[in-house]
Amino acid sequence: xxxxxxxxxxxxxxxxxxxxxxxxxxxxxxxxxxxxxxxxxxxxxxxxxxxxxxxxxxxxxxxxxxxxxxxxxxxxxxxxxxxxxxxxxxxxxxxxxxxxxxxxxxxxxxxxxxxxxxxxxxxxxxxxxxxxxxxxxxxxxxxxxxxxxxxxxxxxxxxxxxxxxxxxxxx
Ligand SMILES: [Fe+2]
Ligand SMILES: [Fe+2]
Numbered sequence: 150x151x152x153x154x155x156x157x158x159x160x161x162x163x164x165x166x167x168x169x170x171x172x173x174x175x176x177x178x179x180x181x182x183x184x185x186x187x188x189x190x191x192x193x194x195x196x197x198x199x200x201x202x203x204x205x206x207x208x209x210x211x212x213x214x215x216x217x218x219x220x221x222x223x224x225x226x227x228x229x230x231x232x233x234x235x236x237x238x239x240x241x242x243x244x245x246x247x248x249x250x251x252x253x254x255x256x257x258x259x260x261x262x263x264x265x266x267x268x269x270x271x272x273x274x275x276x277x278x279x280x281x282x283x284x285x286x287x288x289x290x291x292x293x294x295x296x297x298x299x300x301x302x303x304x305x306x307x308x309x310x311x312x313x314x315x316x317x318x319x320x
Contacts, residue, residue, distance in 0.1 A: 165278045170225050172271045173213045175232035179206050179264070182236045186261065189243040192254050194308055199261070202301045209294045216287050235264050251316035258309045265302040272298060 183203040190196045217224040239260035246253035272295035279288035 170227040171229045174226035175229040176210045255317040268298040
């Protein structure tokens with residue numbers, strides 16, 4: 150039984166590491182993609198919100214580096230097809246909407262929130278897995294990122310509801 154539970158635990162850890170490599174690719178991809186969204190946005194508040202999150206995202210990449218270090222593993226990224234698709238969707242939604250409009254800003258918010266929700270799901274899982282494996286230091290590091298993703302999501306909701314949607318509806 151002991152052997153069985155040990156192999157189970159290591160498969161669980163493999164699953165954790167695979168998820169970590171996936172989100173590592175996703176965050177690095179976002180560091181490249183967010184500037185395009187900043188460029189495409191019109192509302193100064195939206196531009197500011199995405200700029201802020203770009204800086205956070207750069208730190209989030211470093212946090213994953215730190216986690217790989219704690220695990221004594223080489224940092225490795227594996228292409229995340231989901232994030233690749235979400236970013237493509239963000240790019241096409243910007244092509245399909247007119248520049249300097251609140252409709253485009255509303256579209257950017259939609260696409261951004263889909264991205265944040267994917268990240269929230271991933272980090273939520275990673276934090277839970279890390280705690281389960283007794284890696285509280287890793288859980289603490291990833292919790293910081295999880296909080297940032299949640300805060301970004303809710304600030305985007307506030308921005309959409311308080312002004313952008315209304316202006317978009319009257320364009
Ligand atoms: Fe992120
Ligand atoms: Fe994010």
